[in-house]
Amino acid sequence: xxxxxxxxxxxxxxxxxxxxxxxxxxxxxxxxxxxxxxxxxxxxxxxxxxxxxxxxxxxxxxxxxxxxxxxxxxxxxxxxxxxxxxxxxxxxxxxxxxxxxxxxxxxxxxxxxxxxxxxxxxxxxxxxxxxxxxxxxxxxxxxxxxxxxxxxxxxxxxxxxxxxxxxxxxxxxxxxxxxxxxxxxxxxxxxxxxxxxxxxxxxxxxxxxxxxxxxxxxxxxxxx
Numbered sequence: 001x002x003x004x005x006x007x008x009x010x011x012x013x014x015x016x017x018x019x020x021x022x023x024x025x026x027x028x029x030x031x032x033x034x035x036x037x038x039x040x041x042x043x044x045x046x047x048x049x050x051x052x053x054x055x056x057x058x059x060x061x062x063x064x065x066x067x068x069x070x071x072x073x074x075x076x077x078x079x080x081x082x083x084x085x086x087x088x089x090x091x092x093x094x095x096x097x098x099x100x101x102x103x104x105x106x107x108x109x110x111x112x113x114x115x116x117x118x119x120x121x122x123x124x125x126x127x128x129x130x131x132x133x134x135x136x137x138x139x140x141x142x143x144x145x146x147x148x149x150x151x152x153x154x155x156x157x158x159x160x161x162x163x164x165x166x167x168x169x170x171x172x173x174x175x176x177x178x179x180x181x182x183x184x185x186x187x188x189x190x191x192x193x194x195x196x197x198x199x200x201x202x203x204x205x206x207x208x209x210x211x212x213x214x215x216x217x218x219x220x221x222x223x224x
Contacts, residue, residue, distance in 0.1 A: 025050060048072075114215070123145060130166060137164045158202060189207075
């Protein structure tokens with residue numbers, strides 16, 4: 001039990017004594033868990049959780065349900081763990097896209113968005129709205145689910161373009177399957193949006209697909 005560990009070797013005291021970079025994953029997890037049960041200390045529970053993964057990075061895939069199914073982890077602790085993991089991801093990986101940011105190539109867009117959606121378990125469809133100098137006006141998550149022509153409604157995409165006085169747009173979505181290659185549905189959808197954009201006077205500059213493997217740009221592949 002934690003109470004049986006010498007005071008200066010308890011997780012919180014070790015953090016203070018040695019610094020946060022010099023304590024184990026087990027101690028960090030035990031500190032986040034805070035308290036154990038009558039039978040298991042927070043270190044016991046942390047050790048058990050870590051024994052269930054090959055690498056600590058796999059914890060990002062744990063849901064509230066996964067954590068709460070572990071003995072000693074109730075719903076409140078599960079929510080706190082999931083929140084702590086997500087907060088850490090955002091602190092280190094999310095880049096804020098400021099208004100007037102220049103998004104002038106597919107790779108820079110990929111760098112901004114890859115940590116936002118490439119680990120998602122479903123598809124997310126964003127539209128990036130630009131002014132006449134290709135500076136960012138805003139970006140919006142418009143659709144979630146299986147991205148195809150039946151769910152992606154052009155009226156929503158171009159309605160926002162008019163509301164924001166955008167001169168051009170870039171479409172972007174992820175492939176949870178892992179491959180960033182464009183599917184036939186992706187190509188049909190892109191062609192449809194490009195043609196509508198021409199009629200409305202709002203240029204569709206690119207459609208970028210992001211996955212864990214990288215990205216695919218219709219513009220770079222001369223498909224737009």
